[in-house]
Amino acid sequence: MYSKILKLRFPVTEVQKPIVCTLAREYDLFFNILNAGILPRKEGFMVLEISGSRKDFKAGVNYLKEQGVDVQNASSEIKRNTSKCTHCGACTAVCPTGALHVKRPEMEVEFDQQKCSVCELCVPACPPRAMEVRPTNQLFFE
Ligand code: SF4
Numbered sequence: 001m002y003s004k005i006l007k008l009r010f011p012v013t014e015v016q017k018p019i020v021c022t023l024a025r026e027y028d029l030f031f032n033i034l035n036a037g038i039l040p041r042k043e044g045f046m047v048l049e050i051s052g053s054r055k056d057f058k059a060g061v062n063y064l065k066e067q068g069v070d071v072q073n074a075s076s077e078i079k080r081n082t083s084k085c086t087h088c089g090a091c092t093a094v095c096p097t098g099a100l101h102v103k104r105p106e107m108e109v110e111f112d113q114q115k116c117s118v119c120e121l122c123v124p125a126c127p128p129r130a131m132e133v134r135p136t137n138q139l140f141f142e
């Protein structure tokens with residue numbers, strides 16, 4: 001069994017189409033949706049764990065690309081550079097999983113990496129660029 005976590009971005013025109021269901025139906029792949037949502041410019045995003053044979057995986061990814069979907073490996077993790085963070089709270093407004101949240105009554109922003117789905121929405125939202133994307137191999141297994 002081959003398995004990978006992928007980050008998908010769907011163009012506005014494709015958001016309503018059952019593209020991911022087609023992966024299961026026509027490419028014999030299993031999928032587990034780790035995170036999904038709509039970005040401010042109405043693009044869709046999804047973090048998806050896809051499992052199947054290597055051949056089916058490759059065919060499925062090709063299908064996604066043919067539909068105009070941006071496909072990237074989620075071979076990265078998010079870290080907070082605590083020396084840069086000013087606890088302004090801007091990132092908590094965009095974090096869809098609650099990984100970034102305000103601790104009360106201290107009003108400090110906490111980062112729970114276990115809840116992070118690596119959607120990267122916090123990276124551009126952070127004024128001092130304290131949220132950083134770093135490479136990791138831990139999301140890959142065969
Ligand atoms: S990448 Fe940032 S916004 Fe996305 S889940 Fe992780 S902490 Fe939250």
Ligand code: SF4
Pocket residue numbers: 080084085086087088089090091092109125126127128129130131
């Ligand atoms: S947006 Fe950046 S500086 Fe503000 S609380 Fe989040 S990580 Fe810290």
